[in-house]
Amino acid sequence: MNVFQIFLTSLFILSLTCTGQADLNLYVKADAAPQGDGSRDKPFRQIDQARDTIRKSRQNGQLKMGESATVHIQPGVYEIQKSLEFQKADSGTAEAPVVYRATEPGRVRIQGGVNLNPASFQPVTDASVLKRIPASAQKKVRVCDLSKVSAGTFAEFKRSYRGVPVGPWLYVNSAPMTLARWPNADADNGGWATFSKAVDKGLPDPKAKDPAKRKLHPGAFVFDDPRPARWNLQEGVWLLGYWTHDWSDEVIRIADYDPKQKIIRLAAPHNYGIMGGTWGSQQRRFFALNVLEELDAPGEWYLDRKRKQLYFYPDGNLKDTSIVLATLTQPLLKLQETKHIRFENLNLEFGHSEGVSLRNTENVELAGCVIANLASGGISVNGKQNTIRSCDLYHLGTRGISLSGGDRKQLTRADNRAINNHIHHYGLFQRTYAPGIYANGCGQIVRNNCIHDAPHNAILYGGNENRFERNEIYRVVMETGDSGAFYTGRDWTSQGNILKHNFIHNLGGGDAEHVNTMGVYLDDCDSGDTVEGNVFFQTGRAIMIGGGRDNPILNNLVIDCPIGLHIDSRGMTWKQWNDPKSSGWNLEAKAEKMNYKQPPWSERYPHLAKIMQDSPREPLYDPVRRNVFVDCTKEVAHFDGNVKKLLDKFEIEHNLAVNTRGAAQGIALTKDLKGFTNLSGSAAKPIALGMTKTAQGKLELHQDPSLLTKQISFEPIPFDQIGLYRDDYRRELPE
Incomplete structure (x- = not known):
């Protein structure tokens, strides 16, 4: 804000004070004339100008505590090159919050990328490139020279990664495009190539003569298909695979391919090795990505990072098409130690990080917002009494909403809320343990959300006194096995959580022989969860207690599931049940960190307080x-x-x-x-x-x-109260 703008803004605030209007109203319009003062007639062009005006008016006393401020944001696209940040000085009060509101819901977009002109996509004329593109696609693929829109260099992919790839990413008509891959996602094989023989699992071999083989190292496997011979491995081809377990995905570059022996050797090790042992299918699976030679289907794209040439196979004519290249590697919206601030009906889209980050905030609310088309998660919340209400979250590279806060040791609640949100098509990059909602800490509330269409969990949780009720969940765990729509595990101390009146239905994935997809999965001796009044329909194993204790199973309705209830005694048979050297176990030590034998823990969870003297390996107190x-x-x-x-x-x-x-x-x-x-x-x-x-x-x-x-x-279960409902922010329900 220049000196002239500051002068105009000061006059505007002073005029409000003199006319007796204590509350402050500011206006923002993306295509407003420069040097606006934030008034209705001369709005600001950027949202941060309104933020700075509110901050300054607080500091100089023109806007007193108890007097509210509202920023009216008019329709338009607000491109940002860094996070839109709010700090302690930007706070309101309980009686007078600061509100950032779209004047027309759904028509204000805060965007972390650049719009590309459809006219800049031209037919490919480079003969060396055409030679690599499949003949059926050569006349259909278009190329855009990004050197005109990006001054810097594009980073290269890492040898291996899990989750978010290096940016940027391409979005067309508000949907993420597919980095050129094989097999295609809609292929008859479900988009996966398979193999069943590893020639080097990549696991440490203490007897190996080669020192490199005595530690974790890149593996190799036989792939009986000549397809890799077509690929330019020097430029880089990566494989997203479930290399050993159906709950552990990783992207690893191909190091080399031997066409005679039909062996693919990877460039980096996988933590569990290649075919290192798994419960489920004996075949392992992968698909190749970032392959120019496989740019053969509408919606696929490829970026020549050195020459800054973006190749895209459009689905029809590009005229009037919205094309965005997401580049921002910071959260679109970032709040730190902020209180009593609300964002209403905003669209936060197109970034190569997460959408919203709340850190140590209190009474911050997002209501009626769209958080979509992001390479990482949607919203992460840490603090207390924050609310995510009636928002739509979709096309996310990892999770949807993350809630944390509260004091587990003192069992002090955070009371963060995720209410009436529609979360779907997430986990696009990180295929496992990237849930629709993640809840940890103490006292999170997850209510009336609808979560669907994802490769792995809908709700992943830990901690204490969290409440999950009236949520509808379907078409999740679609790509993986040994997992559940609700999942938690390997912890005696995750006590006091309640799963009540949820509707879980039509799950996928898993292995039919083992029935290893679950509606509620209390894994590896997890204890202290109440599962009450839920409806399970076509979920695999509806409820699974994996050796844990104090898990009441009450008044549930299980319909058309292969296995209704599973209880096992793995704590009695697995040697690692309390082994500090076994990854994630060491159950007693976890309890000791919480002072579980002392109040408030001993009073709230009496069975846990005496567990070591009460047959700790037995799955007791599971009514x-x-x-x-x-x-x-x-x-x-x-x-x-x-x-x-x-x-x-x-x-x-x-x-x-x-x-x-x-x-x-x-x-x-x-x-x-x-x-x-x-x-x-x-x-x-x-x-x-x-x-x-x-x-x-x-x-x-x-x-x-x-x-x-x-x-x-x-x-009777209040079935009609489960799932999304209409309110001031969600006027229509999805079909």
């Missing part, structure tokens, strides 16, 4: 009551041998296993299992329990209260 299992195709309840021997210690009662139509085969019932009653209908008189789909494709739940109340005192 299973008033659950209904409808048409389970393999097993109603799977208990391993040790659990079966411990059933006298379990509180299992008033559960119901239902065969709605009395099918002779394909539907499991229980056989003399403690605490379960079997109930069968017939084809002529089916039992009215289950899920149907309306003509519009909406799932409807049929639960007969009179039947279930009579049988097991089942409490």
